[in-house]
Amino acid sequence: MRDEDLQEMRQLPLFEGVGAAYVESLLRSAFVQRFPAHVELVHEGDPADFLYVIVQGQVEIYAGYRDRETTISVLGPGNSFIIAAVLLDRVYLKSARGLTPTRILMLPAEAVREGFAEDAHFARALAVDMALAYRGVVKELKNQKLRSSLERLANWLIAEEEKGGSTGKLEIPYDKKVLASRLGMAPEVLSRSIAALIPYKVDIRGRHVQLNDREALLSLARPVPTIDDPAC
Amino acid sequence: MRDEDLQEMRQLPLFEGVGAAYVESLLRSAFVQRFPAHVELVHEGDPADFLYVIVQGQVEIYAGYRDRETTISVLGPGNSFIIAAVLLDRVYLKSARGLTPTRILMLPAEAVREGFAEDAHFARALAVDMALAYRGVVKELKNQKLRSSLERLANWLIAEEEKGGSTGKLEIPYDKKVLASRLGMAPEVLSRSIAALIPYKVDIRGRHVQLNDREALLSLARPVPTIDDPAC
DNA sequence: TCACGTCCTTGATATTGATCAAGCTCTGAT
DNA sequence: ATCAGAGCTTGATCAATATCAAGGACGTGA
Incomplete structure (x- = not known):
């Protein structure tokens, strides 16, 4: 691994609070790999042979069944994926592919499991990480089981706008068909849902979105902390 | 806490591999409480003030939104719930109520968090627990997003039958309306789905179920390890 | 600039699931 | 044994979502 890469890796959120020496030894067995877009990682x-950490690019996490496919989430730089499988030495439950060209840090699963067994700080960091990830999926499950597609879209828009600093504007960060799959609907339904938001003064052109009547949209979306608040 | 209760608690799966001394100190601040059926725990x-461990009875974990409600899971003796919220010192994401009268071990959240911070074994046990729970929800999310209600029912039947030792028979362990909610459908849809399984030689009378043509049901359900195998 | 392909939208229609209403069944209490 | 109530089923209808088909918009490379 190149020295400047190493420098960068050390600061990953995953390693927060973990002894420098241990991070070092973990990283010694790791390497950074570039992948072209659309290849399955x-x-x-x-x-689970590796733990993956995204250095650059976007990665779609998805799962298939019969001839169907759904995307679970889309991750960006700093995010890691499939910690649980690595930790438990089990099989991956989800697939991953780059939506863009990517640079990815790959940590051999064996090293991660050793770190977990030997370094208490790392074990705790992993536990906290797992707990947060767990709550994220629970929220998503509630989102799916309790809301209609239109509600899911409305809430996603509000959440995304707030993530971008509540400017009233936002960019859809990937293809609409990926968003549709993430939100659990067919692409056609997303199109129609977008059209259905015009009365709420939602203005979508391509990937550029403007929310011109926050109140109206909020009254439709009705976000609640126990589903929508990422800090909750 | 009564002495015989203490004896029982020590053997909970949550404490596996954790030093006896530590379990002892944890349990000193805990207590066992009885609740009548249907009360919200x-x-x-x-x-998150307490970590709950079920000693006796059945507990429904559910969540609400607007006027809707869905059950996330139904737990029995030995299961604990809301570890993640306790560990992170956050708010509960789900509600819980007894389906039957229950006996429940309540561990003050503060004590659990101390244990996590100070006992490395306990921290690891929690991490593993969180990882398993995480994978469970991911599977459930896939189940919801990728399958129809009929498929979910068919797969649930098979899984439940295998849990009971693959005898071809099984008991639905709670009201059908709870099962419907657990599977993500209206009670009426469950009724009709059950009727739709008659050609597959599924014989349901009350809570008693018999699977008379496993092959046929399997070809409809098409279970896959990455959704349905609890050991995966 | 044009042409191609991909992505998106729109329309028509089918399927799935939800809701409303009524009746039936089982159980538990009197 | 009888009655009340809860839980379940069934029918009719409606709403939500998926699917199929076609056309339009847009960006990219020649």
Whole structure:
């Protein structure tokens, strides 16, 4: 691994509070790899050989069943994926592919498991990480089971706008069909849902969105902390 | 806490591999409480004051939004709930109520967090627990997003039958309306789905179920390890 | 600038699931 | 044994979402 890469890796959120020496030894067995867009990085059902951390680019986490496919989430720089499988030495439950060209840090699963067994700080960091990830999925499950597609879209827009600093504007960060799959609907339904938001003064052109009547949209979306607040 | 209760608690899966001394000190601040059926044990949105472990009875974990409600899971003796909220000192994301009269071990959240911070074994046990729970929800999310109600029912039947030792018979362990909510459908849809399984030689009378053509049901359900295998 | 392909939208229609209403069944209490 | 109530089923209808098909918009490379 190049020295400047190493420098960068050390600061990953995953390693916060973990002894420098241990991070060092973990990183010694790791390497950074570039992948072109659209290639599958991991395939569900395969044994967890590596823990992946995104350095650059966007990664879609998805899962398939029969001829269907759904995206679970889309991750960016700083995010890691499939910690749980690595920690438990099990099979991946989800697949991953780059939506863009990516640079990815790959940590051999064996090293991560050793770190977990030997370094208490790292073990705690992993536990906290797992707990946060767990709550994230629970929220998503509630989102799916309790809301209609239109409500999911409305809430996603509000959440995304707030993530971008509550400017009233936002960019959809990937293809609409990916967003549709993330939100759990067919692309056609997303199109129609977008059209259905015009009365709420939502103005979508391409990937550029403007929310011109926050109140109206909020009254439709009705966000609640226990589903929508990322800090909750 | 009564002495015989203490004896029982020590053997909970949560404490596996944790030093006896530490378990002891944890349990000193804990107590066992009886609740009548149908009372709400925890309410989503409340701060996590206790970690709950079921000693006796059935507990429904559910969540609400507007006037809707969905059950996330139904737990039995030995299961604990809301570890993540306790560990992170956050608010509960789900509510819980007894489906039957229950006996429940309540561990003050503060003590659990101390244990996590000070006992490395306990921290690891929690991390593993969180990882398992995480994978459970991911599977459930896939189940919801990728399958129809009929498929979810068919797969639930198979999983439940295998849990009971693959005898071809099984008991639905709670009211059908709870099962419907657990599977993410209206009670009427569950009724009709059950009727739709008659051609597959599924015989349901009350809570008693018999699977008379496993092959046929399997070809409809098409279970896959990455959603349905609890050991995966 | 044009042409191609991909992505998105729109329309028509089918399917799935929800809701409303009524009746039935089982159980538990009197 | 009888009655009340809860839980379940069934029918009719409606709403939400998926699917199929076609056309339009847009960006990219020649």
